[in-house]
Amino acid sequence: MKSLSSPPTTTPTRIEVIGMKHSIHVFLFGLVSWAAIPVAAQQTTQFADANLPDAPTATDGAASTGSSERETTWRTLPMDFLHDQKDIWTFPVQLAKGHHWVPTIVVVGGTAAFLAADPHVASYFRSHQRNVDKVNDVFDPMITTGEVIALPTSLLVAGYLRHEPREVSTALMAAEAYGDSAIVDLAIKAVTRRQRPSDIPPGHPFTNTFFNGGKSPFKGSSFPSGHSAAAFSVATVVANRYSRKRWVPILAYGLATAISTSRITENAHFTSDVFLGASIGYTTAKYAVLRPR
Template sequence: MRFRNPAVLTATLTILLSAASAAQTETPESEDVAVAAPTSDADSQNPPAPPSTSEHTNPSEDARDRIYYPGDTENAKPLAKKLVFNILLDQKEIWTSPFRMNRHDAMWWALFGGATAALIATDHKTINTFENSPQQVSWGNHISNIGAAYTLLPLTAGFYAYGAVTHNTQAREVGVLSGQAMLDALIVSTVLKYAAGRVRPDSTTGERSQFFDRGDSFPSGHAIETWAFASVIAHEYKRYGGWWVPYVSYGLATTVSLARFAAQRHYASDILAGAGMGWFIGRYVYQTHEYHAGHPHAWAHPAIYPQFDPTTRTYAAAVQFGK
């Protein structure tokens, strides 16, 4: 494999790191937690009052809090509006992340970039790992259809629809966040494909593996979208004790990625780049949503606390709005 420009490898990896490193953007690990002081028996009869309206307007509220997805089912128009604005904020974070990367993040992305560079250098050999028979290419194409956008996006819509009908908050959240992550991944992969311009392995019109030659091989779109979807699913359900979910979701993503390689549609480096960026984008979307779940809008989530007064042997329930 030859490069038209001696700096092509460096440029390609720079684009790769720029698109993916946003997932490593750190968020505060903890927030100040107010601890209630002990109360007397008489106080237990009086439920705490909800915070005043002035407490709801917190100076720390940011743009994400104003477009936070609620726990209840939303109408299509406001939900779509919030989805669009969240994606715009995601893209801003993704493409500006290299300017905010710390030393620890830079080390990991240097390793990732080095692995991708090593695969790029050996792609002309590894692409012939399999027999590459017509039957292999055919089943590879069929299996990889599982990871196509026209398959995964309706699946994310199904998650949300199921959650809306059954009042399942988690299913709704999975539907919205996985859709957001996939659309983020689709935008990133489209930009990188045009920027890298790498010719596909099965191309008959250009020099195979060549960069900047009007191709669209790097990175793998199926890999980045499937891994973004799988990452959200794994992080979401693992939180509730679904230890087996990551194995299933990542297993599916791996199957799709290998199928694209078997179908002669991508080189190994295309798949690694797409898989890595997809996983980090999915994690970024999930963690960003979870972090903002504790921001000022959380006052709208009520909590009920049972109370008992031993002197009068009476029971009461205190409703407090706050997280």
């Protein structure tokens, strides 16, 4: 007679993983959302009480950054986006004029350093995959994509419900940064067509991974990481707009870093993919979307 006191060993593990996945994601996303929204309420007290979202006129947020901030509305969003793209794709002209050399050297140098480390890091995580399986389950790519999208969406809904134009503007700017970084990401993917670590058969070296003609720029190409670009573009907007509360940048960048790092531990991306993706997300948000006009 079979014992009723010995359940299958796999059941607790599945329950544990599912519980961990939901609780951690709800906790992290809730912290970022609820930290940002109350701060937004404090920073919008000087806004004119006008129709949403076309009339944010106060500059209370400027006090937190020391310079005037721009605001975005549904009406201005298309032209703002085109303005961003012009700035992004004419960036070499700015370099030729001697501007932005320091951040460019940091990004290029950092990417080169991580490219050199890629084979070693990818090999390590492949051989230690079982050690990080539960962590990888928590940061499932579909879930993390949903979280990145849900953050500006929650700000947008809260802004309309609370009649606070600055929240609406922040949400639109986060979406604007997301779109800007996605276009840059896809353009580079289309050229590089890099294999992912998971594409390399066991026992083969993690070298000569670029310019694989069979890779789709919209799905399979690895360089750079789209998840990292998206996470850091949204995080940078939220962190800068609500920088008066120190925990908002910490939570925003912390969540973006966790999402980005998970792409390495899952063998979905190389370290250089993630570094460049994060750099694209940060720079497009910081120097294109958030720049006063």
